[in-house]
Amino acid sequence: MRGSAGRITTVVAPVLLGVLALAAWQALVVGLELRPFVVPSPLSIATEVAEHADVIAAAALSTATNALVGLVVGVALALVAAAVAASVRVLDEMFSPLVAAAAVVPVVALAPVLYTMFGANAQTARVIVAAIVSFVPVYVNTLRGLRTVAPVHRDLMRVLAATRRQATRVVTLPGALPFFFSGLRIASSVAVISALVAEYFGGPVDGLGKAITSAVSSSNYPLAWAYVVGAVGIGLVFFAATAALERGVLHRRSHR
Template sequence: MSAVTVRARSGPRDLRWLQVVAPLAVGVIVLGAWQFLVSVVGVSEYLLPSPASIAEQFVAFFPSIVQASGITGLNALIGLVGGSLIGVLLAALASRWSPIDGMTAPVVASLAVIPIVALAPVLNTMFGADSQFSRQFIAGLASFVPVFLNTLRGFRQTRAVHRDLMTAYAASSGQVLRTVTLPTARPFIFTGIRIASSLAVISALVAEYFGGPRGGLGGLISTSAASSAYARAWAYVVASIVLGLLFYVATLALERLATRHGSPS
């Protein structure tokens, strides 16, 4: 076996290790520089709490962080599932009938620019201070737009010749959707869901920040910052980042699972 062949076979494996080690190295460097700024340079903890202080608060309030993450995560999950289902269904209708496409285009464009910071207090007032529905609705609204746009683009990737071939075989609309349209649109659908997963968490956090029932990460960040417990607020921010990453990884794993089962053997 030649040296070139050995190098070619070991290349992808080395690259895979590099993809893991490089982000970790960057993270360690950033945290080290951050700690240096606070401990040596003398940046005030009022302005920038040190990573050590944030880690200490994270451990001290870990039960509260877990409980708050569960509340925010559930709100984001309900919004993500609901917004994604409505987005896929509406995109399927818009791709099939032009009048629906024409009607939904300006509506989706309007929904995409709605400011959450203005909508959250209004919905909290409408549905009451003890209801989580406003957070779930806002997460669903944020999820709907990318799922709809990506799914609609995916449905439009189906070639006319493939549809004509299915028509020649006297296939029903459901058969065309199941065997041609959905397999073609699947990567676009999951791309939209992957984007929406992070947006759902962010939107739920922002909605919690602007009132409503306490207990979620957004509300605890607001409360901690208001009481000048900045290290604790940063600990909740770290938990929010972890929650967003979990949503992203979960949707990525779901996409790979669906692609593996949907690909021909």
């Protein structure tokens, strides 16, 4: 009973805080008579969301697809690279400057170059941007996890005459899982952001980034914010999915 009450509180408290924040936002807009180009009211944004729900959903689906494909590609490459770097020290030293460079590449500079390379009518550039941005946090965290093995556990495996493969499966990989999921949570968020930002600089005229630009250029600021709400929704879905995956995997391993 106490656990159920705690879970209910965990859900109710953020929702209540959000409702209060929206009420304060609405009151400030009305009380200060703020113009829509400064900040529209939550009610006007909600009206645009309701009226253009199908358009927002279609744009959100395009952005989410690019972010998801980029996230999967980036995570897969990061896991392979981290496993190789953890096994071969020389390769780790070779990868380090490349990863550092990838971590500081600005999307605003990379996206136009990729559109020139792969064509302005293809989604390839957006996927590559999301993959590069997702690669770094997963690689760094996974590599750290693979190398974080308690000496007592390593000594125990030696005493038990375990092979390297057995030690990796029993000790190294389970110990690296929390680090991997920490990187994955970060990557899931930045993949959405990077795919959204990449849409501002070219490519097909779909996705939330292009929709926001179009709404702002026509001075329809509540609609632009409605598209922002769609982007927030994608980010929340990605974060919730990775959190649920982490909880399920770690819970399953803890009960073995």
